[in-house]
Amino acid sequence: MxxxxxxxxxxxxxxxxxxxxxxxxxxxxxxxxxxxTPLMIIRNVKKTDVNDKGWEHKxxxxxxxxxxxxxxVICSEDQFFLKHNGFDFKAIEKAYENNKKGKRLKxxxxxxxxxxxxxxxxxNRSWLRKGLETYFTFLIELIWTKERIxxxxxxxxxxxxGIYGAEAAAQYWFKKSASNLSKYEAAAIAxxxxxxxxxxxxxxxTYIESRKSWIVxxxxxxxxxxxxxxxxxxx
Numbered sequence: 001m002x003x004x005x006x007x008x009x010x011x012x013x014x015x016x017x018x019x020x021x022x023x024x025x026x027x028x029x030x031x032x033x034x035x036x037t038p039l040m041i042i043r044n045v046k047k048t049d050v051n052d053k054g055w056e057h058k059x060x061x062x063x064x065x066x067x068x069x070x071x072x073v074i075c076s077e078d079q080f081f082l083k084h085n086g087f088d089f090k091a092i093e094k095a096y097e098n099n100k101k102g103k104r105l106k107x108x109x110x111x112x113x114x115x116x117x118x119x120x121x122x123x124n125r126s127w128l129r130k131g132l133e134t135y136f137t138f139l140i141e142l143i144w145t146k147e148r149i150x151x152x153x154x155x156x157x158x159x160x161x162g163i164y165g166a167e168a169a170a171q172y173w174f175k176k177s178a179s180n181l182s183k184y185e186a187a188a189i190a191x192x193x194x195x196x197x198x199x200x201x202x203x204x205x206t207y208i209e210s211r212k213s214w215i216v217x218x219x220x221x222x223x224x225x226x227x228x229x230x231x232x233x234x235x
Contacts, residue, residue: 033059056168062151068186075218086112086141147227173201187215
């Protein structure tokens with residue numbers, strides 16, 4: 001009985017320390033650039049779906065990323081990003097209903113959820129990872145601003161074979177900096193995000209051209225991009 005109590009006490013202490021460490025890590029990345037993600041390491045170790053140079057990744061500030069790209073990913077990936085608290089419950093409900101019918105709905109995962117997964121977790125799907133994704137999504141929405149979430153997202157997401165982040169993607173696909181991307185170039189990069197190892201932003205296929213046009217149209221409806229200033233600016 002004593003041994004069992006000790007075991008439970010030991011497990012409880014480990015869980016407490018894991019929570020403390022995870023919160024500390026989220027606070028650290030509130031200001032510090034994310035140097036590497038689990039996916040970068042996994043891809044590189046497996047040596048699959050990467051370019052000859054390994055991975056390309058250069059962190060840049062949100063000011064150095066064109067608002068065209070910021071708007072493009074919001075319009076293509078998560079149109080309620082600035083309004084929700086990390087979870088799009090309507091999209092989740094639709095995904096659940098479609099899953100019951102044997103269908104698959106893209107876009108149920110928000111930008112906040114994708115950021116949590118990319119920065120803190122592994123890519124494989126499981127109930128454990130989904131639970132941890134929910135936990136980290138809650139933390140970053142609580143501790144970071146929307147602008148910081150977007151900054152981390154656009155600096156860590158996979159945008160091509162071995163290409164991570166907006167700056168590397170802009171250089172790889174269009175030979176220019178992320179700050180100078182046009183609407184259609186930004187839309188082209190956003191178009192490949194659902195499957196960056198399958199699609200090419202440039203030269204674009206008929207499907208990607210169609211996606212680009214749709215995204216640019218949505219960007220026109222979106223208007224001016226304004227992040228909430230309700231939290232302290234993190235620069």
